[in-house]
Amino acid sequence: MKFLAAVAHGIDTINEYLGRAVAWLALLMVLVQFVVVMMRYVFGIGSIFMQESVVYLHAYLFMLGAGYTLLYGGHVRVDIFYRAANSRRKALVDLVGVGLLLLPVCLLILWVSWPYVVNSWAVLEGSKETSGIQAVFLLKSAIVAFSILMALQGLSMAIRSVFTLAGIETAPMGPVGEER
Secondary structure, eight states, X not given: OHHHHHHHXXXXXXXXXXXXXXXXXXXXXXXXXXXXXXXXXXXXXXXHHXXXXXXXXXXXXXXXXXXXXXXXXXXXXXXXXXXXXXXHHHHHHHHHXXXXXXXXXHHHHHHHHHHHHXXXXXXXXXXXXXXXXXXXXXXXXXXXXXXXXXXXXHHHHHHHHHHHHTTOOSOOBOTXXXXX
């Protein structure tokens, strides 16, 4: 049990710190978009590189921050029954949801996207625009990272759900020392 608790804690810690780090991309994205608009409409200067960087920042923010969102229960779910349920029923719903929905979807995304990303890396795919960001392969890699981070956070959810169903009511400690 201690090993499983340590695994869940480690996964939570990874998504906690990664989520906090990529959250700063939202501010950077707003600033870059502001500069793009100012350059375009005030100075009459366009920058494809900066416009594409907003897309990259947006993709990294959401793809790499998805595990963090799952860690804190921020993903959309049908709360009609879940909200009023006791902790054991919530644990059962989480465990079934992870096993039947989350992990299969993450594995499918990983399976389908892997050749797509590998081919992009093989040619070091860049932007179709000459002055664009010549690192599309890094952008596509976020798909693989998303799948892995979500699957890992799902595993952590499943471990905590099993603890709850086994009568071990205290979930593993969160990465910043607070109960989850």
